[in-house]
Amino acid sequence: QKEVEQDPGPLSVPEGAIVSLNCTYSNSAFQYFMWYRQYSRKGPELLMYTYSSGNKEDGRFTAQVDKSSKYISLFIRDSQPSDSATYLCAMVISNFGNEKLTFGTGTRLTIIP
Amino acid sequence: NAGVTQTPKFQVLKTGQSMTLQCAQDMNHNSMYWYRQDPGMGLRLIYYSASEGTTDKGEVPNGYNVSRLNKREFSLRLESAAPSQTSVYFCASSIRGLTEAFFGQGTRLTVV
Numbered sequence: 001q002k003e004v005e006q007d008p009g010p011l012s013v014p015e016g017a018i019v020s021l022n023c024t025y026s027n028s029a030f031q032y033f034m035w036y037r038q039y040s041r042k043g044p045e046l047l048m049y050t051y052s053s054g055n056k057e058d059g060r061f062t063a064q065v066d067k068s069s070k071y072i073s074l075f076i077r078d079s080q081p082s083d084s085a086t087y088l089c090a091m092v093i094s095n096f097g098n099e100k101l102t103f104g105t106g107t108r109l110t111i112i113p
Numbered sequence: 114n115a116g117v118t119q120t121p122k123f124q125v126l127k128t129g130q131s132m133t134l135q136c137a138q139d140m141n142h143n144s145m146y147w148y149r150q151d152p153g154m155g156l157r158l159i160y161y162s163a164s165e166g167t168t169d170k171g172e173v174p175n176g177y178n179v180s181r182l183n184k185r186e187f188s189l190r191l192e193s194a195a196p197s198q199t200s201v202y203f204c205a206s207s208i209r210g211l212t213e214a215f216f217g218q219g220t221r222l223t224v225v
Contacts, residue, residue: 043218105154
């Protein structure tokens with residue numbers, strides 16, 4: 001079993017819809033949770049980063065972490081065609097300066113105009 | 114501000130050939146990383162360098178070597194390429210650990 005599980009999709013939604021992307025994890029030692037966006041043939045870029053349970057908002061994006069359920073989500077409001085990309089969740093275990101970053105496999109999202 | 118620059122962007126190798134992937138960052142970051150990305154596998158860490166002069170193995174180091182040439186540059190070498198090393202390779206850097214990593218554009222490598 002992978003430490004981080006993410007539905008690969010693909011996921012297609014109409015423009016303006018709310019998008020929900022999710023990851024589950026098995027290792028309770030994960031402390032930091034990130035979402036990266038990766039456009040086709042580009043490198044991943046950091047979208048959001050959080051370390052606590054609860055919600056964090058940044059514009060149209062909301063990251064949600066539920067440590068008790070080992071579940072994280074990314075919500076995109078008022079989705080735009082420019083949001084079409086692959087979204088990767090990532091998690092970090094940090095232990096006395098040693099960090100281990102584990103990525104999900106990514107969910108491919110298409111926003112239909 | 115270029116960020117993280119990788120060269121080359123594309124490469125085709127024959128089995129057994131060697132090559133070096135170059136990475137440079139201009140953000141004065143201490144830590145640098147090499148990942149490979151394969152369909153259905155996500156991003157996997159090959160090697161990383163927490164600071165100039167140090168390197169450590171990641172999740173999938175076999176068949177690779179690295180050199181942290183200076184603070185800016187971190188290279189990845191394939192000594193004898195194998196078809197299993199066909200992948201997209203990403204270099205990344207961060208100032209304080211993996212939580213805020215910046216990625217390059219990637220090198221698409223095919224080994225035939």
